[in-house]
Amino acid sequence: MTDLPRPSNRFPARRFALQALTAGAAAIALPTLAAPRKDEELPPYGEREDVMRFADEAAQRQGLDPAWTREALARARFVPAVTRLIMPPPAGTAKNWAAYRARFVEPLRIRAGLTFWAENERWLSLAEERWGVPAAIVVGIVGVETIYGRNTGGFRVLDALATLSFDFPSGRRDRTPFFRSELEAFLRYCRQENLDPTEPLGSYAGAMGMPQFMPSSLLRYGIDFDEDGHIDLQRNPADVIGSVAHYLAQFGWERDAPTHFGVAAPVEVRDRALLLVPDILPSFAAAEFAERGARLDEAGRAWDGKLALIELANGDAAPVYFAGTGNFYAITRYNWSSYYAMAVIELGEAIRRQRR
Structure with missing residues (x-):
């Protein structure tokens, strides 16, 4: 948090x-x-x-x-x-997703996350079984928050x-x-x-x-x-894991559902602005995305739940867009920031990939 x-x-x-x-x-x-x-x-x-x-x-x-x-x-x-x-x-501080991501999805946190996951695999599995929150999400949150208790x-x-x-x-x-x-x-x-x-x-x-x-x-x-x-x-990883998973479950985490889909944002400024109005709150069906010119990936087009068009500013570079689900929104209840939520997701995924 x-x-x-x-x-x-x-x-x-x-x-x-x-x-x-x-x-x-x-x-x-x-x-x-x-x-x-x-x-x-x-x-x-x-x-x-x-x-x-x-x-x-x-x-x-x-x-x-x-x-x-x-x-x-x-x-x-x-x-x-x-x-x-x-x-x-200070007012006017520019947001930069690439710089923000680099602070959290980096070697130190990935190495520490691998150790945390290996040492607490039992509790992570039990938490996922009970609340449906994947281990990668819990590991991502604890890593972004404190580097697994270091800070x-x-x-x-x-x-x-x-x-x-x-x-x-x-x-x-x-x-x-x-x-x-x-x-x-x-x-x-x-x-x-x-x-x-x-x-x-x-x-x-x-x-x-x-x-x-x-x-x-x-x-x-x-x-x-x-x-x-x-x-x-402070010192008990079991309680940490259970508490994080329980928190997300209480804020609507849906078992076995994705956090986001790929999307190409509408070219028309007005259409893009309309989809961005609800911010991170999922408000549109996949068909409504299509009506506004947003091109979802194949999995996104098949999704039957609500979606939010998420925009991550990249400084002077082009923004990054994706379509957030209710599970993405649940992560933002931990910290009201789409940048934070995506850093959690990508750190957890980077650690999960290295566990293979």
């Missing part, structure tokens, strides 16, 4: 959602933190009345011990780097979420409510798993573990796939 928040990736809980925590549960002792370095400028939140008020309200909503919640948030620190990294890229982020999740909850920067649409809900989910997860909230590390946006789940997604879609009593997306 990369570093940017995904506004609509966080839907109401499904049947695998974790139970609310009870207020009477024993509190987790939090260790004393070393004083921050002077150049880090990390003032504590414990002296702010608005933060302590939020702690009490969050504790009531989530069934947490108020004293534990206050103590946890008192140890959160403001991180200036988080407020810089959350800002959008999971170096920010304390507590600090990142507190910074974005209480000091969200001006200059972009305010996402304070989103990050406050994620902060609550994070505290709930820590209480459920008996974790010290100051220990988990993640991205500047608060995403955690090998698959970079935001805390609410971890609660809603995380799976204890090896049934050891814990959901661990």
Whole structure:
């Protein structure tokens, strides 16, 4: 799920959602933190009345011990780097599919992916059997997200979420409510798993573990796939694989269906523009593609589901086009980007080919 928040990736809980925590549960002792370095400028939140008020309200909503919640948030620190990294890229930044692809479909990730697949073939097979999500897609996601756990982020999740909850920067649409809900989910997860909230590390946006789940997604879609009593997306590949496959299944993954087909985009600008209006949402039948002058490959012409015309800009070169299915759309629910989804697909396929 990369570093940017995904506004609509966080839907109401499904049947695998974790139970609310009870207020009477024993509190987790939090260790004393070393004083921050002077150049880090990390003032504590414990002296702010608005933060302590939020702690009490969050504790009531989530069934947490108020004293534990206050103590946890008192140890959160403001991180200036988080407020810089959350800002959008400069206006006018050109998209380039070839450059984007080269970042992810490359030798390091392919080698690491081969090892990850070989070491976890059993779990990948079980996940595909249960949810219908191919191993290559799961492997592609974990590879694009963190290179199989090598780059999971170096920010304390507590600090990142507190910074974005209480000091969200001006200059972009305010996402304070989103990050406050994620902060609550994070505290709930820590209480459920008996974790010290100051220990988990993640991205500047608060995403955690090998698959970079935001805390609410971890609660809603995380799976204890090896049934050891814990959901661990940081060190347990079984749980990572099960959680990624379960997530995609909950967002409509269709067993044995392709992700995309080849297509030549319409020559007429108006026809091409009309097909691009729904963006990545599959909205047209193959016959409607043909009516607008889009030439699908043979498999695409035979497809009886809806399709989306996907355009990947290539800088100064011609764009790349293909027809995305519902399964392509399901991958974009993990990260709202057609570039991301295609990188996942192509990395997974590159690794699968080398396994032969």
